[in-house]
Amino acid sequence: MKTDLFAAAGFAALxxxxxxxxxxxxxxxxxxxxxxxxxxxxxxxxxYLSITNxxxxxxxxxxxxxxxxxxxxxxxxxxxxITRMQHVMGGLVIPAGAxxxxxPGSFHIMFMGLGGDPFEVNEDIPATLVFxxxxxxxxxxxxxxxxxxxxxxxxxDMSDIDHDDMHEEDGE
Amino acid sequence: MIRLGLAMAGALAAVxxxxxxxxxxxECRASTVGEAAIGxxxxxxxxxxxxxxxxxxxxxxxxVYFGYTFCPDACPLDSARNALAMDFLEEDHxxxxxxxxxxxxxxxxxxxxVRDYADVFHPRMIGLTGSEEQIAAAAQQYRVFxxxxxxxxxxxxxxxxxxxxxxxxxxxxxxxxxxxxxxxxVAELTACYVDNL
Ligand SMILES: [Cu+2]
Numbered sequence: 001m002k003t004d005l006f007a008a009a010g011f012a013a014l015x016x017x018x019x020x021x022x023x024x025x026x027x028x029x030x031x032x033x034x035x036x037x038x039x040x041x042x043x044x045x046x047x048y049l050s051i052t053n054x055x056x057x058x059x060x061x062x063x064x065x066x067x068x069x070x071x072x073x074x075x076x077x078x079x080x081x082i083t084r085m086q087h088v089m090g091g092l093v094i095p096a097g098a099x100x101x102x103x104p105g106s107f108h109i110m111f112m113g114l115g116g117d118p119f120e121v122n123e124d125i126p127a128t129l130v131f132x133x134x135x136x137x138x139x140x141x142x143x144x145x146x147x148x149x150x151x152x153x154x155x156x157d158m159s160d161i162d163h164d165d166m167h168e169e170d171g172e
Numbered sequence: 173m174i175r176l177g178l179a180m181a182g183a184l185a186a187v188x189x190x191x192x193x194x195x196x197x198x199e200c201r202a203s204t205v206g207e208a209a210i211g212x213x214x215x216x217x218x219x220x221x222x223x224x225x226x227x228x229x230x231x232x233x234x235x236v237y238f239g240y241t242f243c244p245d246a247c248p249l250d251s252a253r254n255a256l257a258m259d260f261l262e263e264d265h266x267x268x269x270x271x272x273x274x275x276x277x278x279x280x281x282x283x284x285x286v287r288d289y290a291d292v293f294h295p296r297m298i299g300l301t302g303s304e305e306q307i308a309a310a311a312q313q314y315r316v317f318x319x320x321x322x323x324x325x326x327x328x329x330x331x332x333x334x335x336x337x338x339x340x341x342x343x344x345x346x347x348x349x350x351x352x353x354x355x356x357x358v359a360e361l362t363a364c365y366v367d368n369l
Contacts, residue, residue: 039288
């Protein structure tokens, strides 16, 4: 249902939507906001993207808003053998001229309290990034499949993940 | 076999094990943790709500992982990696193996929740839950550490170890994999063990 709502809202901004995987405000370019499908009973979803600061002044991502009971910027940290997630306090600094990536196993946006409305493949998850200087930017996370669609089937095109190339010698 | 804590085993994982006399898996060993150190009997609840044991669930080579479904970042990475490794094993080596996702957050991860979660990753990945006591006992057998972060509301997080264990029926622990292991690495090493069964 989120998809429909957003499609309606996005129609007005059609020229911009043609580049839905890139968003910009001020000196910042946000690329490839993606999320992953969730189980039907999931309570959390995740958001990844990268932020490039083309300016000469550091910028800080201070908040992320979306239509869920709780949305937080998290970092996954591994200390020795223990993995934990923690809230990124004070925001995420995007140094001048640098790109900071939110990616699996590191920084991520965590959407909590899905409450029976799972993320489905190709669904759009609208959110707002709030930057200290550049202000607010509406973006859209595109939901992708968690594992390539071929999982669980054999003899299909898992080679997409440059796998077969590595194992020609195994042809048994 | 020497009993090693996981932290210590981790430090040794990169060192190849001395070949043990009559170790049928000597050529496969990537870690030096003895099979006595990890894994053992458990009693948990399966996807239909029935009580099951390790003997019921580990009837073929099986990747065993402990995590929680509320975690959207680290645990799905490991589960997706394990699912891909299962597919690679089947395609490249013709070995069908199974996988278990055992929750360390039974308060939120009910039978339905762990089943739905495991189904996203692979049709042969089974989600198991249990009472707090059953989960604690299973985690202890596998030397899994977990601790819920204090916070009080329903959005709490859980710190935990994120190893995947390769278990062999009738033999027990064979190998463990860190998050950094790729699907290929898991598949290749697992194939070595299965080939030597
Ligand atoms: Cu998180």
